[in-house]
Amino acid sequence: MAVVESPAAAPEAPPTFRDGVRAGVPFAVAGGxxxxxxxxxxxxxxxxxxxxxVMSAIVYAGSAQFTAVAIxxxxxxxGAALAAAALINSRFLAMGxxxxxxxxxxxxxxxxxxxTVVDASWALAGxxxxxxxxxxxxxxxxxxxxxxxxxxTVGALGGDVLGDPENxxxxxxxxxxxxxxxxxxxxxxxxxxxxxxxxAIALALVPVAPAGLPVLAASLxxxxxxxxxxxxxxxxxxxP
Amino acid sequence: MSTTVALIGGCALVTAxxxxxxxxxxxxxxxxxxxxxxxxxxxxxxLAALVVTQALADGDRLAVGPETAGVLAGGAVVFxxxxxxxxxxxxxxxxxxxxxxx
Numbered sequence: 001m002a003v004v005e006s007p008a009a010a011p012e013a014p015p016t017f018r019d020g021v022r023a024g025v026p027f028a029v030a031g032g033x034x035x036x037x038x039x040x041x042x043x044x045x046x047x048x049x050x051x052x053x054v055m056s057a058i059v060y061a062g063s064a065q066f067t068a069v070a071i072x073x074x075x076x077x078x079g080a081a082l083a084a085a086a087l088i089n090s091r092f093l094a095m096g097x098x099x100x101x102x103x104x105x106x107x108x109x110x111x112x113x114x115x116t117v118v119d120a121s122w123a124l125a126g127x128x129x130x131x132x133x134x135x136x137x138x139x140x141x142x143x144x145x146x147x148x149x150x151x152x153t154v155g156a157l158g159g160d161v162l163g164d165p166e167n168x169x170x171x172x173x174x175x176x177x178x179x180x181x182x183x184x185x186x187x188x189x190x191x192x193x194x195x196x197x198x199x200a201i202a203l204a205l206v207p208v209a210p211a212g213l214p215v216l217a218a219s220l221x222x223x224x225x226x227x228x229x230x231x232x233x234x235x236x237x238x239x240p
Numbered sequence: 241m242s243t244t245v246a247l248i249g250g251c252a253l254v255t256a257x258x259x260x261x262x263x264x265x266x267x268x269x270x271x272x273x274x275x276x277x278x279x280x281x282x283x284x285x286x287l288a289a290l291v292v293t294q295a296l297a298d299g300d301r302l303a304v305g306p307e308t309a310g311v312l313a314g315g316a317v318v319f320x321x322x323x324x325x326x327x328x329x330x331x332x333x334x335x336x337x338x339x340x341x342x
Contacts, residue, residue, distance in 0.1 A: 026324035033328070051244050058252040068251050078243055082250045089258045091286050096262020098279040101269045114263035115256060119290065123283050130276025169335030172307040175294035176314035176331030180324040182287040183315070191284040198285030199292040206297045218289030225277035 020124070020139015027120040027140065030177045031062070032147030037165030037173075038065055039155020045073030049156035056152035060118065060145060062174070064088045067211065087212030094219040095122045102132040116141040123181045190224065197221035306342065310335030 015023075035056060042052035047069065059065055064085040071081040096114050099122065103110040116138055125137035155162065165171065186195040198218035205214035271279075295311040296302055314331030318324060 029325055030328040033332070047244060051248060055248045055251065058248070059255050061251075061255045064251060064255060068247060072243065072247055078246045078250060081247055082254055085251050086254045086258065089255050091290075092255075092258045093261055094282055094286065096259055097266055098262070098282050100262040100264075100266030101271050101275070103263050103267045105267070107264045107267065110263035110267035111256075111260035114259045117259055119287070123287065126280070126283060128280060130271050130279040167336060167339065169307065169310055169332035169337075169339065172295075172310035172314070172331040172335035173328045175291050175307070175311045176318075176328045177324070178287050178290040178294070179311060179315045180318045180327045182284060182291060183318050185287060186284040191281060194281045195284035195288035199288040202289035202293050203296065203302065206293060206302060207300055211293075211300075214293055215286060215289040218285050219282055221285040222278045222281035225279075225281045226274055 015133050015135045015139075017135045017139040017142075020121075020133075020136040020141075021143045022139075023124050023136060024121065024140025024143040027124075027177065027181075028143040028147040030173055031120070031144050032151035033170055034062055034173050034177070035148045035151025036155035036162065037170040038062065038069075039152040039157070040159040040162055040165050041066065041073075041155075042069050042152075043156050043159035045069050047156075049153070052156040053149065053153050056149050060115075060148060061085075061089055061092075062118075062148070084211060087210055087216075090212055090216040091119075091219070092117060094216065095119075098122075098130070099125075099132050099137075102134070113138075118144060119178065120144060120181055123185060126185075194221045194224050197224070306335045306338035307331075309338060 038056065039049075039052050042055070043049065047055070055065055055069075067088050068081040068085040071084055072078065095117055099114065099117060100110065103113050105113070113134070118141055121137050121141035121144060122132075124140045125132040125134070127133055155165075162168075182195060186192045198221040201221060202214040202218045205217055209217070291311065295308050296304065298305070310331040310333075313334045314327040317330045318327035
């Protein structure tokens with residue numbers, strides 16, 4: 001999966017937590033900027049700075065936070081906001097299922113470890129053979145958590161000074177961030193084809209399905225992996 | 241319970257529950273071959289879907305805007321240089337610039 005240069009490339013030295021932190025830095029910087037715009041949105045939606053900061057600290061799921069706050073700000077009910085947040089987060093069902101077999105411990109411990117999944121940490125932690133490295137997952141998630149909460153704090157307290165985040169193009173940061181991750185994931189013909197298929201599924205569903213569902217449905221494109229040639233390729237990759 | 245507490249608490253619970261399902265259900269198991277070969281392709285599928293739904297969709301309709309151009313330019317930067325920061329800053333700067341002009 002993710003191409004993380006120095007730490008993951010050296011098989012004799014498994015990545016440490018610090019390697020994970022280092023790999024997560026660029027995504028943490030970008031995430032901090034997005035978090036600032038969340039803080040501003042929360043402020044304009046009438047949430048107190050403390051509420052916005054607490055939300056980032058205990059939810060830690062960017063797109064779900066944006067969606068839920070925007071719905072309430074637009075006059076929607078809490079039930080509708082939570083339903084939309086659940087749909088937006090539904091991709092974590094697929095990510096969690098992929099990660100599950102790599103997590104040791106009892107059910108409660110695995111559930112706790114699963115909380116560290118955010119898009120970038122999950123992608124960075126993938127070893128490319130279907131398993132995940134926990135140090136890369138925890139380290140990259142930790143640094144992103146720090147900037148997520150601190151960025152929210154800056155946005156929530158300084159919203160009046162910062163103005164409309166769209167004036168700074170901050171809404172382009174999230175998709176650009178995912179595109180950067182994608183360029184390291186989709187190397188080779190099959191991953192590129194699956195990416196194109198996932199994009200097509202999502203776009204086809206945007207006009208007819210509630211937000212969040214198109215992204216979850218795109219995971220169906222990965223079922224290409226069930227074809228005989230894909231399984232043979234995966235098998236040869238996992239051999240020493 | 242105030243709306244804010246219900247919103248934040250509910251959002252936290254919903255997110256934690258969703259993130260727990262996979263690790264609880266599938267934790268500590270041996271990976272069958274077919275599972276690994278699907279998992280390695282999940283990231284490109286999900287990431288591509290996240291990119292297009294955020295760069296090309298506005299609510300439930302498809303739309304091309306300044307951010308679409310910004311994301312494309314960011315993509316070119318990361319493809320050429322491998323710089324993630326360069327990618328997101330280019331995307332933001334071009335989007336902001338086009339908005340200022342438009």
